Amino acid sequence: MKRPPYAVPAPAAARGDAPPLPGAWRLGLLRGALEVRTFFRQREQAVFTFAFPIVLLVLFASVFGDDEKPGGVTAAQLYVPAMIAAGIMSTSFQSLGVSIAVERESKQLRRLRGTPMPPAAYFLGKIWLVLVTGVLETAALLAVGRHLYDVDLPSGAGDWFAFGWIFVLGLTSCTLLGIAISSVPKSAQSASSVVTLPFQVLQFISGVYIVITSLSDWMLNVASLFPLKWMVQGLRGVFLPESARVLEPAGSTEFGMVALVLGAWCIGGLVLCLLTFRWKSNDGR
Template sequence: MTRTLVGAPAANRPHSVGGGGKLPGAFRLGLLRGGLELKQFFRAKEAVVFTFALPIVMMAMFASIFHDKIQGAGITVSQLYVAAMLGAGLMSTSFQSIGIGIATERDEGNLRRLRAMPMPRSSYFLGKLWLVLVTGVAETTLLLAAGVAVFDLKLPMAPGKWFTFSWVLLLGLIACALLGIAMSSVPRDAKSATPILILPFLVLQFISGVYISINSMSGWMLKAGSFFPLKWMCQGFRAVFLPDQAKVLEQAGDWELGRVALVLGAWCIGGLVLCLTTFRWKSRRDG
């Protein structure tokens, strides 16, 4: 017969075997952690405005400056920019934001405290992925609304196009988020996180067909951009929102959706391996 101390704190009492005191699973804890991450994100109003507004502002600037018709493609330059900026917007809310956020949390000692809590480590990363998914979908919705309202972007009617949009968005978000988690271990402290994460993101935008069309880039830029997920995300979105005759602007003269899925899927696997092998819970000055 088990004796329970009267007046003992609930945290010190033994959990019942019947399941009343059983801790939630990793997935449910990840959902709860994701809700906390979203609350913290939307409370930082300046960060919210910058995260959501920057891709829209960049899209508006480039699409307004370059709006001529592209011969043989049946589209305007602004429509090309809108489709490409969808990929850049997703990478901004995943790779850049999550990488800087985790580096800051590590530098402030929050990760050490989380590691000491009775919570599966996977729940922390699930929470980050939920944050990326919600903010990424919100960013994409805003970019699509701006593209349709201002730059004559045509939404597809075929269900197959929306299916392609869904898997490109999902694989792209996961790949970029995992890459951001892995890159968060590179900065030595929170101050260096922003330049270290923003610089490769800016370079990738120029060599992945966001600001410069694929058919205008030199060979080495095409090869370098083809190694990273952003180029394939942009290509997948162009396949969804641009007419089929616009595929002549692509490097291979085709949308190559099979290769898009293969590369993004490979980055999901490779990003997971990088996270498992490089992630640190403590800052470098803590040893």
């Protein structure tokens, strides 16, 4: 039977020869580029994210910078690795915890879930955003610490390797915890308070704002349950001289324990994400 001359050819998808859709990794990279562009277009948010830890570092170092601690290091030098760790957690845990809660409340997550995009691509996009902002934040704090407070950069391959795995494990664990805690706020309006409160408390009891030797035992015990304290401790071991080990509660940096706790939180954070993440808001819409 001849096809009528006015018949329209079947679409490529109907003939079965349509080009395959991009995979999750490709879409995740594209989604990450979109996330990064969107982040930097919001200039106030970008400036605040990068400037806040730097301003705190300068303020604390200006107030306590001349205080010399046991081990021959100054308070200013102690604040540099502490603020780097806090900056890593800020660009991952705090940033994702708030932004994902807002996207869920505004129905963006539900609309994305209804598209052909694999769910993994959404999370890969967030990971790319966290990686870019975390690297830039860390580089800025390193530059300030090196030029203003004479903090030595790692001199050998071993120290750089230690810095690398602490950064990766810390960023990964805090990213997963940020995704998990984004399901806790009941609304976008409460997201900032719900996420910021535990982050601020952890900074006080983990040796970020207050020198670790000034904290009570119960504070250290609570802080030891979470990744921030171990990130701070590990980075002190990377950037401060051997003589500064006397400031650590155990008398050493305990790199093995740092890796163990951060690795455990990577696994625990992933489990929490799988158990708690929601695409819909609390009202089911």
